[in-house]
Amino acid sequence: MTATHDILDVVGVSEDAANEVKRLIGEDDRATVGLRLGIKGGGCSGLSYIIDLDELKDGDIIQHAEGFDIYMDRKSSLYLKDVTLVFQGGLQDRGFKFQNPAAKNTCGCGTSFSV
Secondary structure, three states, X not given: OOOOOOEOOOOEEOHXXXXXXXXXXXXXXXXXXXXXXXXXXXXXXXXXXXXXXXXXXXXXXXXXEOOEEEEEOHHHHHHHOOOEEEEEOOOOOOEEEEEOOOOOEEOOOOOEEEO
């Protein structure tokens, strides 16, 4: 039995974030790696973002981005709807950031939120 995966358009990805993800995927040894985005309970505001390079898992939702795939579990995809992943360069606060218009509260570090 083969696993089925829905293909949806859930999150936005800025050009800088897409370029950084493609660079990181290019450095990964796995042949079928994509960007995993998710949500977990915890953090100072109640929910925390997950971002990692990972392989496709049973039941994942797939989103095709510019040059790579994004994998999300179904529950996380509900919280990630309309979120935009951006990448901030520079020497201070460098890294991926989540711009979430539905977040009512966010923490100072930008990795947790509440809705």
